Amino acid sequence: MVLIVDDDAMLRGALENLFRSVGMRVALFASAAELLAFAFPDAPTCLLLDVRLRGQSGLDLQTRLSQMGIQVPIIFMTGFGDIPMTVAAMKAGAEDFLAKPFREQDLLDAVAAALQKDQHRRQGMRKLDELRASYQSLTPREAEVMRMVVAGLLNKQIASELSISEVTVKIHRGQAMRKMKARSLAELVLMAQQLGICESPL
Template sequence: MPNSLPVNASTAMSRVVYIVDDDELVRGALGSLLRSIDLEVCAFGSTEDFLAAPKAPGPSCLVLDVRLRGESGLAFQKSLVDNGRTHMPIIFITGHGDIAMTVKAMKAGAMDFLAKPFRDQDMIDAVIAALDSDAKRLDAERSLHDLRTCWEALTAREREVVQHVAAGLMNKQIAAEMGIAEITAKIHRGQAMRKMNSRSVAELVRKMEALGVLQAAH
């Protein structure tokens, strides 16, 4: 049976390591090692149990054995990629690794590939690097979500104005393009810049590029 998630793993700051290995002794040893550096650990004997378990919202990674009963670790990685579920960094472990297998795993997006027996420090280093990578991904996703919220707060007229701003037009030119008074264009521009938390046109353009909303600019 899969381990249940720790009570405090639901907080956004939890750093959780998921382990999938059909060897109970390996799961226990890895769990003890990673808990010794104050990480939350959830260990499973199969990929099915791992998929069925709830996932914590904070940074996480998966330590995955290559050779499992039934579906192999590499096949499971491929199924995650095929289904667009590639966000969680994967660290492969194996007692039968070879160069071809390592290359295949890394090309599919694995963070690391450790051959048994591996040094404890090598595992710790790989896990910390994977968790740091996932933390950066989550920060980027939150930033993009915040940007999208700001963009959605703009009125249709404000969005039209900032498209002209991004194209390099001055207030007078924007007013002429839109058939409005220059002071009105200036007001819309100021309100849009405030809503987008942008102190400069360059900053505004970078945010619009990140959102993919510059296609209407010309």
């Protein structure tokens, strides 16, 4: 879905027609307040945002969305663009900055790239949620053994630390690998890094 925030009704209409002509869903907003009252869809989304809005500016809205934890790729549009404004928007995470009037194909290309990036982000978030669910399915002892394994301890060292037998360590280790769906120790370490329970190597 493409979300368009611009206080120019004619431009909003023209952009809506353009995106609908290539099969994209569109939602139109005349102000930052209207967008903030909108329920963002659970689908790849891109925000096409005018820098100079009545009331809250586009840059202010960008900051507000970030504070609210709303992650959506933003492409800024402006008829009064200048270098400091562009730098501020890009530093704050904007995907692109298009000066009006822009070519339709340039706009479509920028939006397509932003939607693809959001789709990849969403896929990554889903995988991380699945990883967290797998980790939460471990027993406390399995989780403890997993943390020690990914920290580089050998089975006999873990057995000594936990005052259990090496056979028991192997059982817990095997259960942790199975529940985490890890096919190798390297994969288990990578999962632990993604979960934040193991520091990434320097």
